[in-house]
Amino acid sequence: xxxxxxxxxHILDRGIEYYEEGYVVDFNYSDNRIIAQVDGTDVYDVxxxxxGEEVIDMYCSCPYAADGHNCKHMAGxxxxxxxxxxEKDVEREDVEREDEGTEAVFLSPLDDFYQRHQREKEEVTExxxxxxEDKVRDLLIGFVLANEELKHNLQMQYEFKMDSKLMxxxxxxxxxxxxxxxxxxxxxxxxxxxxxSELECFLNTKVRLLIEKNCLKQAFELTNxxxxxxxxxxxxDSDGGSSFVTNVCYECWKKIIEKSxxxxxxxxxxxxxxxREGYVIDIYEGYMEEVLLEFxxxxxxxxxxxxxxxxxxxxxQGTDCxxxxxxxxxxxxxxxxxxxxxxxxxxxxxxxxxxxxANRRFFVIRELEVTDAIEGxxxxxxxxxxxxxKEVDAGNVEQLKKYSEQLIDVYSKLxxxxxxxxxxxxxxxxxxxxxxTYVKKLKASVSNLNQWSKLVDDIVKKSRYExxxxxxxxxxxxxDELMSKIEQSSNKVGLLDSYEKVLRKSMPERVIKIxxxxxxxxAEMANERKKYKYLMPYLxxxxxxxGGKIIAEDIAASWRQEYKRRTAMMDELRKAGF
Numbered sequence: 001x002x003x004x005x006x007x008x009x010h011i012l013d014r015g016i017e018y019y020e021e022g023y024v025v026d027f028n029y030s031d032n033r034i035i036a037q038v039d040g041t042d043v044y045d046v047x048x049x050x051x052g053e054e055v056i057d058m059y060c061s062c063p064y065a066a067d068g069h070n071c072k073h074m075a076g077x078x079x080x081x082x083x084x085x086x087e088k089d090v091e092r093e094d095v096e097r098e099d100e101g102t103e104a105v106f107l108s109p110l111d112d113f114y115q116r117h118q119r120e121k122e123e124v125t126e127x128x129x130x131x132x133e134d135k136v137r138d139l140l141i142g143f144v145l146a147n148e149e150l151k152h153n154l155q156m157q158y159e160f161k162m163d164s165k166l167m168x169x170x171x172x173x174x175x176x177x178x179x180x181x182x183x184x185x186x187x188x189x190x191x192x193x194x195x196x197s198e199l200e201c202f203l204n205t206k207v208r209l210l211i212e213k214n215c216l217k218q219a220f221e222l223t224n225x226x227x228x229x230x231x232x233x234x235x236x237d238s239d240g241g242s243s244f245v246t247n248v249c250y251e252c253w254k255k256i257i258e259k260s261x262x263x264x265x266x267x268x269x270x271x272x273x274x275x276r277e278g279y280v281i282d283i284y285e286g287y288m289e290e291v292l293l294e295f296x297x298x299x300x301x302x303x304x305x306x307x308x309x310x311x312x313x314x315x316x317q318g319t320d321c322x323x324x325x326x327x328x329x330x331x332x333x334x335x336x337x338x339x340x341x342x343x344x345x346x347x348x349x350x351x352x353x354x355x356x357x358a359n360r361r362f363f364v365i366r367e368l369e370v371t372d373a374i375e376g377x378x379x380x381x382x383x384x385x386x387x388x389x390k391e392v393d394a395g396n397v398e399q400l401k402k403y404s405e406q407l408i409d410v411y412s413k414l415x416x417x418x419x420x421x422x423x424x425x426x427x428x429x430x431x432x433x434x435x436x437t438y439v440k441k442l443k444a445s446v447s448n449l450n451q452w453s454k455l456v457d458d459i460v461k462k463s464r465y466e467x468x469x470x471x472x473x474x475x476x477x478x479x480d481e482l483m484s485k486i487e488q489s490s491n492k493v494g495l496l497d498s499y500e501k502v503l504r505k506s507m508p509e510r511v512i513k514i515x516x517x518x519x520x521x522x523a524e525m526a527n528e529r530k531k532y533k534y535l536m537p538y539l540x541x542x543x544x545x546x547g548g549k550i551i552a553e554d555i556a557a558s559w560r561q562e563y564k565r566r567t568a569m570m571d572e573l574r575k576a577g578f
Contacts, residue, residue, distance in 0.1 A: 003055045007075050010197035014239075015075025024080040028497045031537045034081055038073040046077045047534070059530065064190060072193075087435065156206065162215045170206055170218075174225055177202065178233065187235035196241030199226055203248045211255050216264055223252040224271075227287070231280025246287055250328045257295050269296045286327035302341050309338045313359070319393050321362040335364050363393050370406060379410050386410075401431045408441075421445055421455075428459050433468040436475055470495055479503060483510055493518045493538075500541055508545035515542050519555055529568040536576035553578065 004012060018024065018038060027036040034048040042062075049057040058065075058074045065071040128136065144151045152169065181187050181195035203226055210219035227249040230242050257268060269292070276288045293301060313321050313334050323331040342352055356365050366389050373382035386403045393399045404427045411420035424442040433439070446452045456476055463469050466489055473482035483503055486495045492514050496503070504511045515538050526532055542552040556578035563569050 002053075003078055006055060006058075007070050010193065011070065011072050012075055013197075014072035014193065015079060018072055018076035019079035019083075024076050026494070027077070027080050027084075028494060029081060029084065030497050030500065031540060033537055034077060035534070036077045036080065038076055044073050046073050047530075048074065048077060048081075064193075067190065153205070156209055160209075160213060162210075162213070162218060167218055167221075170222055171225060173206070174199070174202065174222070174229060178229060182233065185234055187233060189236040189238055192235055192237060192241050193239060195235070196230070196237075196245050199230060199245045200248050202226065203245070203252055207252050208255075211252065211259065214259065216256050216260055217267075219252065220256050220268060220271075223249050223256070227284075228280060231284040246284060247328060250287055250291070253291055254295075257291075265296075272296070284327075290326060290328055297344075299345060302345055306338060306341055306345075309334045309341070313338070313362075316362075319361055319363045319399075320396065321359075321364060333364050335359060335362060361392070363389060363396070363399050366392075367402075374406075374410070379414055382410055383407065397431070401427075404431070408438075417445060425455055425458065428468075429462045432465045433471075436471055439472055439475065466491075467495070470499065474499055474502070479506055483507055487514070504541075504545045504548075508548060512542050512545050512548050512551055516551060516555065523559060523563065523569075526569070529572065532566070532569040532572040536572055536578075539576060539578060 023039040025037050025039060032050040036046045038044050038046055045061045047059045048055060058070060060071050060073045062071050062073055144154065177198045181191040187195050207219050207222050227246065230245045257265060260268065272288050272292050276285060312324060316322050321335050324334045324337065326332055339352060359365055366385055369385050370382050386407050390400060390403050404423060407423045408420065408427060411423060424438060428438055428442065443452060446455065459472065460469050466485060470482055470485055473485065482499060486492055489495055496514055500511060519535060519538055522535055526535065539552045539556060542548040556573055559569065559573065
């Protein structure tokens with residue numbers, strides 16, 4: 001697929017983030033149609049029509065797409081679609097390579113994206129290499145004459161001279177960005193993403209170049225200017241774009257401080273102390289406090305922070321010590337933070353170990369013990385602590401899953417086959433599975449087909465995750481059980497969509513029944529064209545089943561009679577061939 005060109009770069013970047021963070025949910029693909037929901041400011045509906053590998057139409061319910069733009073939600077869904085295709089390719093290649101003793105390599109959509117970008121870069125490089133040098137210069141001169149920003153960028157790179165004129169131009173560039181996207185001093189939702197992207201780009205190019213060239217005072221002034229701008233402007237920041245800008249500001253401050261001598265560091269410290277209140281609205285003041293604490297903290301300040309952390313930690317009675325929030329680093333573990341402060345205050349290793357022992361009831365301490373044991377090849381201790389932790393943290397599913405995964409890895413390293421199989425089976429029964437990776441690990445460790453069949457029976461019987469169970473039954477070609485599981489589900493249609501092509505061949509009547517019941521209910525609730533359009537592929541699914549064409553036509557005929565006043569539905573029926 002080559003759909004990347006349908007999106008602006010900053011939209012692609014945000015789409016990657018949405019995909020990586022798991023915001024794409026309820027993803028379904030069938031009959032060249034992708035239907036999904038994406039968590040954002042709201043939950044948005046996305047539909048994408050394909051012709052082979054070509055995108056022919058896209059819809060999203062977000063306001064940005066309503067204006068005719070291709071949005072980040074669409075991009076996130078397409079990245080998810082490529083993940084699905086990549087997984088299927090790997091499964092197919094696994095079968096083909098089984099006899100060769102090799103494994104297929106899974107290439108994530110993100111890796112694929114960057115690889116394609118690299119290939120395109122190589123193609124363009126080869127093309128440019130064929131152009132005579134004088135022609136290249138003529139082309140470049142034309143581009144520069146037509147693009148004032150490109151001219152400015154080239155001047156900074158190759159004709160750099162730090163003076164008051166350049167600083168004025170750079171300050172003016174920030175002002176132009178604000179002017180371009182604000183309407184009466186307000187940046188609305190439609191322009192917020194591009195506004196924050198341009199400020200982020202300014203920091204990552206112009207300011208970082210100044211840092212590289214050791215123009216630290218000028219870089220500091222411009223970083224402060226951008227921070228003041230993003231920290232005070234009236235903006236609909238529903239998508240959180242300002243956090244990207246403020247985080248880059250923080251990283252710029254960090255680089256500047258690291259490269260500064262003692263005199264400049266003192267000037268920077270004084271500036272932060274003078275502007276810690278009132279320079280930006282209060283929600284952004286935390287960045288300035290964190291700079292002071294991370295880079296300029298006195299022993300007294302750190303001791304105060306230790307006391308705050310102790311008060312926070314001591315309020316937690318269970319095995320979870322909670323999380324503290326940092327505006328730059330996000331949620332952090334308070335015990336790990338406290339131990340970091342202890343090192344800054346030059347506590348001895350013995351004092352730190354004593355603190356860890358006193359707080360061992362918290363799972364973060366035992367996690368450190370396991371990590372140290374594994375790194376030191378002390379697997380006996382690692383197993384002991386992991387088994388202990390499974391009992392101590394019995395009510396924490398997230399931690400239990402982590403312990404189980406670590407035990408599986410340790411048993412695998414030690415060739416403890418029985419323990420490995422037992423823990424893998426427990427893992428598959430107890431926790432939600434993203435894919436069949438651990439199923440394949442278990443199957444590869446079992447040589448007896450009867451034993452494997454019994455293990456599958458056990459997993460299917462005991463697992464409460466129906467989506468995973470359906471994947472497993474499909475993988476094992478136990479189609480009758482798969483169909484029964486779908487029929488018992490409250491999400492019959494969603495599950496059936498994933499396996500309809502294989503199930504309609506062996507049990508068409510049962511497939512037709514599920515889709516027919518769904519269509520009759522859905523038609524009653526549908527009240528607009530996009531919902532009518534959504535129903536048509538299901539009529540086609542029924543038609544593809546043996547004996548289903550007559551039933552699909554009967555359903556369509558009943559709709560034409562019962563809903564004849566719904567002109568949009570009649571139009572969609574006609575376009576679908578009914």
